[in-house]
Amino acid sequence: MEKIQGYDEAQAITGEYERLEAGGYICKIISAKEEKSKSGKRMLVIALDIVEGDKKDYFKKRFDEDNRAEKKWPAGAIYRQMLEGEKAAGFLKGLMTSLEASNEGFKWDWNEKKLRDLKCGAIFGEEEYEKMDGSIGTSTKIKFIRTVKAIQEGNFKVPELKKLPQKGESFEDFINSVNDDDDLPF
Numbered sequence: 001m002e003k004i005q006g007y008d009e010a011q012a013i014t015g016e017y018e019r020l021e022a023g024g025y026i027c028k029i030i031s032a033k034e035e036k037s038k039s040g041k042r043m044l045v046i047a048l049d050i051v052e053g054d055k056k057d058y059f060k061k062r063f064d065e066d067n068r069a070e071k072k073w074p075a076g077a078i079y080r081q082m083l084e085g086e087k088a089a090g091f092l093k094g095l096m097t098s099l100e101a102s103n104e105g106f107k108w109d110w111n112e113k114k115l116r117d118l119k120c121g122a123i124f125g126e127e128e129y130e131k132m133d134g135s136i137g138t139s140t141k142i143k144f145i146r147t148v149k150a151i152q153e154g155n156f157k158v159p160e161l162k163k164l165p166q167k168g169e170s171f172e173d174f175i176n177s178v179n180d181d182d183d184l185p186f
């Protein structure tokens with residue numbers, strides 16, 4: 001075999017990483033911006049990292065270890081809040097109320113750039129996904145934003161594992177099994 005270009009300089013990629021367990025963590029907002037969803041609806045996209053405990057800087061470490069040319073903040077640390085739809089205003093108000101309660105002096109003024117560096121409580125849950133080889137894996141993702149105090153006091157519930165639909169289960173059955181509070185995968 002002929003030696004491939006860049007082999008000596010390349011960082012070894014083994015696919016191994018320390019897995020984040022489902023639960024509540026104290027986090028800091030790394031960035032916040034308004035974007036469009038795949039369906040063209042407005043949404044607030046917030047990137048977080050853990051700032052306390054033994055998982056401090058968990059997502060920054062994963063980001064720094066990513067040596068792809070088009071590296072992105074780890075998907076599990078991205079929270080998307082829809083800004084359109086029947087319940088959007090209530091969910092956004094809940095998010096901002098949690099941020100105001102967790103950050104002395106912060107008052108939401110419709111400038112998402114001011115969300116950077118704010119602390120919050122984040123509840124992470126597990127969900128299944130299909131791997132490239134067809135097997136089922138699990139990932140840990142942000143499910144809810146709460147106050148820092150709620151996380152510190154253990155005043156939250158870790159969501160149950162979000163399972164993929166079983167083979168043969170209709171898409172309609174799967175959609176009907178998803179709670180109103182769950183984020184759909186599209």
